[in-house]
Amino acid sequence: MSQSAPNIRLPLCQLATGTVGRVCELTGDAQFCQRVREMGFGESACVTKVSGTVTILCSVNGNRIALSHGAAKNILVEPLDRR
Amino acid sequence: MALPAHISSTVANPSSARTPIYALVGNPNCGKTTLFNALTGLKQKVGNYPGVTVEKKIGTAYSQHGQPITVIDLPGAYSLAARSPDEAVTRDVLLGRRADTAQPDRILCIVDATNLERNLYLLHQILDLGRPVILVVNMMDLAAAAGLTVRISRLEQALGIPVIACEAVNGKGLIELKVAMSRPDLPLARHAWDVPAAIAPAVTELQASLVSHDRKAPFLARAEALLLLTDQDSVRVAGSTPLHARTEEILRSWQKYWEGEGTDWAGALVNSRYDAIGRIAADVILQTGETGPTASDKIDAVVTDSVWGWAVLGAVMTLLFISIFTLAEPPMNWIDDQTAVFANWVQRVMPEGDLRDLITTGVIAGVGGVIKFLPQILILFFFIGLLESTGYMARAAFIMDRLMSRVGLNGKSFIPLLSSHACAIPGIMATRTIEDPKDRLVTILVAPLMSCSARLPVYLLMIAALVPGDRVPLLTKVSVMILMYALGTLGAFGFAWLFKRTLLKGAPPLMIMELPPYRLPRVKDVALNMLERGALFLRRAGTLILGISIILWFLSAYPKAPAGATDQQQLAQSFAGRAGHLLEPAIKPLGFDWQIGIGLISSFAAREVFVSTMGVVFNADATDDIAPLRHAMLAAKWPDGRPLFTPLVCFTLMIFYVFAMQCVSTIAIVKRETNSWKWPLFQTAYMTGTAWILSFMVYQTGTALGF
Numbered sequence: 001m002s003q004s005a006p007n008i009r010l011p012l013c014q015l016a017t018g019t020v021g022r023v024c025e026l027t028g029d030a031q032f033c034q035r036v037r038e039m040g041f042g043e044s045a046c047v048t049k050v051s052g053t054v055t056i057l058c059s060v061n062g063n064r065i066a067l068s069h070g071a072a073k074n075i076l077v078e079p080l081d082r083r
Numbered sequence: 084m085a086l087p088a089h090i091s092s093t094v095a096n097p098s099s100a101r102t103p104i105y106a107l108v109g110n111p112n113c114g115k116t117t118l119f120n121a122l123t124g125l126k127q128k129v130g131n132y133p134g135v136t137v138e139k140k141i142g143t144a145y146s147q148h149g150q151p152i153t154v155i156d157l158p159g160a161y162s163l164a165a166r167s168p169d170e171a172v173t174r175d176v177l178l179g180r181r182a183d184t185a186q187p188d189r190i191l192c193i194v195d196a197t198n199l200e201r202n203l204y205l206l207h208q209i210l211d212l213g214r215p216v217i218l219v220v221n222m223m224d225l226a227a228a229a230g231l232t233v234r235i236s237r238l239e240q241a242l243g244i245p246v247i248a249c250e251a252v253n254g255k256g257l258i259e260l261k262v263a264m265s266r267p268d269l270p271l272a273r274h275a276w277d278v279p280a281a282i283a284p285a286v287t288e289l290q291a292s293l294v295s296h297d298r299k300a301p302f303l304a305r306a307e308a309l310l311l312l313t314d315q316d317s318v319r320v321a322g323s324t325p326l327h328a329r330t331e332e333i334l335r336s337w338q339k340y341w342e343g344e345g346t347d348w349a350g351a352l353v354n355s356r357y358d359a360i361g362r363i364a365a366d367v368i369l370q371t372g373e374t375g376p377t378a379s380d381k382i383d384a385v386v387t388d389s390v391w392g393w394a395v396l397g398a399v400m401t402l403l404f405i406s407i408f409t410l411a412e413p414p415m416n417w418i419d420d421q422t423a424v425f426a427n428w429v430q431r432v433m434p435e436g437d438l439r440d441l442i443t444t445g446v447i448a449g450v451g452g453v454i455k456f457l458p459q460i461l462i463l464f465f466f467i468g469l470l471e472s473t474g475y476m477a478r479a480a481f482i483m484d485r486l487m488s489r490v491g492l493n494g495k496s497f498i499p500l501l502s503s504h505a506c507a508i509p510g511i512m513a514t515r516t517i518e519d520p521k522d523r524l525v526t527i528l529v530a531p532l533m534s535c536s537a538r539l540p541v542y543l544l545m546i547a548a549l550v551p552g553d554r555v556p557l558l559t560k561v562s563v564m565i566l567m568y569a570l571g572t573l574g575a576f577g578f579a580w581l582f583k584r585t586l587l588k589g590a591p592p593l594m595i596m597e598l599p600p601y602r603l604p605r606v607k608d609v610a611l612n613m614l615e616r617g618a619l620f621l622r623r624a625g626t627l628i629l630g631i632s633i634i635l636w637f638l639s640a641y642p643k644a645p646a647g648a649t650d651q652q653q654l655a656q657s658f659a660g661r662a663g664h665l666l667e668p669a670i671k672p673l674g675f676d677w678q679i680g681i682g683l684i685s686s687f688a689a690r691e692v693f694v695s696t697m698g699v700v701f702n703a704d705a706t707d708d709i710a711p712l713r714h715a716m717l718a719a720k721w722p723d724g725r726p727l728f729t730p731l732v733c734f735t736l737m738i739f740y741v742f743a744m745q746c747v748s749t750i751a752i753v754k755r756e757t758n759s760w761k762w763p764l765f766q767t768a769y770m771t772g773t774a775w776i777l778s779f780m781v782y783q784t785g786t787a788l789g790f
Contacts (some may be wrong), residue, residue, distance in 0.1 A: 026350075028593070030314075030349055031166075031314075032593060033349070033350060034164060034313065034314065034349055034350070034353060035161075035166060035595055036595060037350060037353040037354065037357070038161050038162045038164070038204060038353060039161065039201070039595055039597065040200075040201050042353065042354055042357050043350075043354065050380075050383070050387075051383075051384075051387055051388065051389075052387070052389075052481075053389070054484075054485040054488065055481055055484040055485050055488070055494065055594070057383070057387055057481060057598070061198070061200055061201055062197070062198060062229075063198055063201055063597060064379070064383070064597065064598035064599075064600075065595065065596070065597055065598070066477070066480070066481040066484070066494070066594060066595075066596045066597075066598055067593075067594065067595055067596075068484055068488060068493055068494075068593055068594035068595075069488070070590075070593045071593040071594060071595055074593075
């Protein structure tokens with residue numbers, strides 16, 4: 001895995017399709033943060049963006065999770081590599 | 084690892100004298116229903132948890148010695164920190180908070196082997212409850228196909244509870260599971276995890292207060308304390324049993340302290356659970372095979388594509404509607420025929436009189452007219468079950484989320500709105516999975532605008548009256564139908580947009596939804612679910628609709644006309660006829676007279692009743708062929724000799740039926756789902772008001788243009 005630009009943080013919705021990102025911060029309200037953590041998006045989890053621009057489809061711990069744009073905006077990730 | 088002091092290392096079956104109660108819990112899509120069906124077969128009882136409209140499923144399994152074991156199938160949940168009414172029921176039953184449901188003696192927790200780490204989160208919370216737990220690791224075959232090996236004995240060692248490898252869909256592992264369930268005693272979990280140091284004193288203090296002030300059982304108090312500290316909304320966690328003021332005070336003071344310190348207490352607890360789970364998962368899961376794209380990945384590349392996804396969804400929906408309307412036709416006709424045969428038989432064997440009339444024209448015609456929609460409802464639920472079972476339904480919600488978000492709803496509202504095309508009742512019941520209460524309410528409010536199958540007979544009659552000649556060209560029929568369906572859908576989306584910006588203003592919906600891997604459908608489960616829905620529908624037809632049919636019969640049969648009066652004269656001077664006359668000033672601007680008014684009043688029970696009422700009003704048999712009724716309607720005139728059913732009036736009447744809330748059953752179900760009369764009354768008012776305004780605009784504009 002080659003690390004490219006490890007210091008950039010961007011919302012999950014802006015992560016390029018096919019790219020892996022590491023969750024570094026959850027910015028929504030407490031209820032939202034708790035739910036996404038329970039779904040596997042805890043800080044330091046690796047997320048792959050599979051498809052989508054408005055509604056995002058991503059893969060985390062081998063699970064497929066659909067997130068609306070508003071939800072994906074609240075998950076800040078650090079891009080790790082490009083497939 | 085030390086055990087909590089209040090529990091011993093094994094727990095004997097507490098129910099040597101009575102049937103042991105197992106609660107079956109698990110994440111959504113982990114095969115819970117399949118396991119429940121496999122354990123209990125058809126020995127199931129489906130009802131509702133009082134006060135909430137969450138389905139309560141209880142079944143009986145048998146131990147290896149033939150002893151009965153009660154199994155409660157709890158709604159799927161990702162966590163005990165409940166977000167939706169379904170998840171709240173799971174939490175409350177497990178915590179023994181529901182007076183209507185006995186607290187389970189033991190817990191059967193099912194997890195998906197392909198998705199073990201995430202699924203273990205719920206198990207981790209359940210082990211806090213201090214109850215004997217059996218862990219069922221399901222879908223071992225799918226895990227093996229994905230190159231995953233789950234080391235069951237290591238998992239058993241790490242947790243200290245029985246762990247059964249299972250393939251519920253093939254029945255593998257069921258014998259081992261029944262043997263484990265039959266054990267007179269079960270070990271308690273070696274469950275110790277490091278609560279973050281900053282949080283641990285608060286857990287201890289809250290636990291003590293919950294025992295002394297809230298009278299919680301000591302073994303549950305720790306679990307309750309941890310739950311209170313996982314969710315910022317203590318009122319929601321406490322559910323229907325509010326916290327004692329002292330406990331609330333302890334909680335608030337700790338929260339204030341952590342906020343001052345900048346500690347993310349809720350996040351810290353979730354993360355420390357994941358750390359503990361991560362250590363277990365690293366030890367028990369072996370990735371032995373290749374990790375290339377799975378079959379699900381390959382299908383998703385097409386099915387969730389921004390262009391192909393819509394094409395697939397369009398094709399699936401077209402197939403669904405064609406099936407509903409074509410496959411259901413023969414059984415619907417059969418039910419119609421049998422209803423007529425039965426009514427004729429009653430007519431022959433019973434002496435003439437009011438009782439015979441009540442049974443034939445009130446009960447048989449009323450209930451039969453609704454039961455004939457059973458085939459459509461069964462087909463719809465069979466298809467929805469298939470789509471859910473294969474995993475496609477979640478993809479459809481994903482595709483639709485983009486469209487739904489424009490009107491302020493999320494993709495999860497798509498399934499209820501789709502179901503409402505067959506009948507608003509299952510559609511409204513399907514809103515229970517929507518987590519946000521405002522989104523759920525908006526979906527309930529707009530669902531009856533989707534053209535349901537009960538509107539079909541009205542549309543068909545009006546199209547027949549609209550078009551000259553006895554045979555309506557297929558193209559005309561289809562075009563008018565599509566127009567009516569489109570108007571209903573546009574109306575639903577328009578009102579959703581309006582409600583989300585005014586009455587039920589809320590934050591933009593945030594959808595977080597798991598897309599399960601594609602699987603072959605489990606036809607047995609789909610069929611069982613379909614039969615359950617069918618039974619619920621029949622139960623309603625046998626109670627509410629029966630009652631309404633009797634009332635309507637009374638209103639149209641009394642007061643009695645003088646002897647020798649025709650059916651039409653009887654109806655004209657009955658209570659219903661008088662109501663029609665009373666209603667006429669309000670509906671005259673829409674081009675409707677008192678006779679149509681009777682139809683509008685009677686069809687308030689159910690829309691399709693309009694057709695049979697018109698049959699009585701115009702003295703024409705509407706059971707087999709609508710041609711005689713069409714002729715009678717076209718011959719109807721206003722007192723000044725103008726024809727009553729002009730093409731414009733027929734069209735206006737269809738517009739009225741697209742928007743009006745003409746369905747008592749829907750009103751009853753909305754009352755039950757929202758637990759208040761406010762929303763069904765508001766819904767009736769806004770829908771009927773819109774129907775009147777739009778019908779007025781169409782009729783008056785059409786008249787002005789010379790139609």
